[in-house]
Amino acid sequence: MPVIERMVESVESVIGIADVKRSRVRAIGIGSPGPLDPVNGVIIDTPNLPGWTNVPLAKLIEEKTGIPTFVENDVNAGTYGEFALGAGRGKRDVIGIFVGTGIGGGLICDGKLRSGFRHNAGELGHVVLMVDGPYCGCGKKGCLEALASRTAIVRDIRAGIAAGRKSIVPELMKERGRITSSVLSKAVEAGDALAVEVMAQAQYYLGVYVGSAVNFYDPEAVVLGGGVIEAMGEAFLEPIRKVARQYFISQQDADKVEIVAAKLGDYAGVLGAAMLGQERARAA
Ligand SMILES: [Zn+2]
Numbered sequence: 001m002p003v004i005e006r007m008v009e010s011v012e013s014v015i016g017i018a019d020v021k022r023s024r025v026r027a028i029g030i031g032s033p034g035p036l037d038p039v040n041g042v043i044i045d046t047p048n049l050p051g052w053t054n055v056p057l058a059k060l061i062e063e064k065t066g067i068p069t070f071v072e073n074d075v076n077a078g079t080y081g082e083f084a085l086g087a088g089r090g091k092r093d094v095i096g097i098f099v100g101t102g103i104g105g106g107l108i109c110d111g112k113l114r115s116g117f118r119h120n121a122g123e124l125g126h127v128v129l130m131v132d133g134p135y136c137g138c139g140k141k142g143c144l145e146a147l148a149s150r151t152a153i154v155r156d157i158r159a160g161i162a163a164g165r166k167s168i169v170p171e172l173m174k175e176r177g178r179i180t181s182s183v184l185s186k187a188v189e190a191g192d193a194l195a196v197e198v199m200a201q202a203q204y205y206l207g208v209y210v211g212s213a214v215n216f217y218d219p220e221a222v223v224l225g226g227g228v229i230e231a232m233g234e235a236f237l238e239p240i241r242k243v244a245r246q247y248f249i250s251q252q253d254a255d256k257v258e259i260v261a262a263k264l265g266d267y268a269g270v271l272g273a274a275m276l277g278q279e280r281a282r283a284a
Pocket of ligand 1: 136137138139
């Protein structure tokens with residue numbers, strides 16, 4: 001499998017660049033899209049890599065490198081990275097929500113990644129907010145992902161344009177040929193009515209969701225990451241925060257519940273996977 005060969009090559013090259021003794025490398029941590037089995041390090045299925053069904057990834061990498069290897073869901077790894085080294089540092093209970101093509105998430109419960117009974121905890125994008133809402137990639141209707149992911153935002157902007165709404169989005173997207181997070185950010189900044197309206201709707205759903213999640217979980221921090229949030233920052237977060245707080249059932253110390261942007265960008269998953277690998281190697 002060429003992907004595995006390339007992964008092994010990357011490991012070897014990173015050890016070289018870091019200039020550490022091989023014997024000092026305690027573990028390899030891998031963040032992968034799921035579904036997967038983190039206990040046995042098996043990728044059960046992954047839509048982006050055809051033919052990857054029941055691949056014992058940890059074992060294969062371990063055999064080739066001689067280094068103990070651990071696999072975790074990529075968004076769980078990202079949440080762990082933000083908890084250990086990023087926006088959730090120093091907290092014990094953290095919810096991570098990553099808004100991209102889909103919406104993924106992770107839960108840190110009392111300083112530990114919550115894996116779940118079947119290792120499926122943290123599928124935050126598939127909590128249903130609108131039972132008769134638009135179809136989600138998972139086949140159900142009205143999941144958060146179907147209402148507030150970039151895919152949902154792009155769908156609604158395209159529908160607006162198709163219905164004859166004026167918008168600068170078609171002009172902005174000429175360069176890359178698609179509606180990227182940066183295109184969305186520029187359109188909102190320029191006050192494009194359609195983009196502002198669609199974004200506000202996504203922010204509203206995210207706000208309702210974060211408020212409900214806080215009622216469910218009472219975390220110290222909710223960390224929001226992913227392309228759209230990275231591109232827009234506070235301008236995207238503030239309306240979410242405002243709506244979320246309106247939905248808190250307990251207003252006591254409401255302002256102490258942090259609703260903040262992720263800090264580590266693309267490194268969250270890599271660092272989180274490495275830290276989880278190290279931790280699991282120690283526990284093994
Ligand atoms: Zn769904």
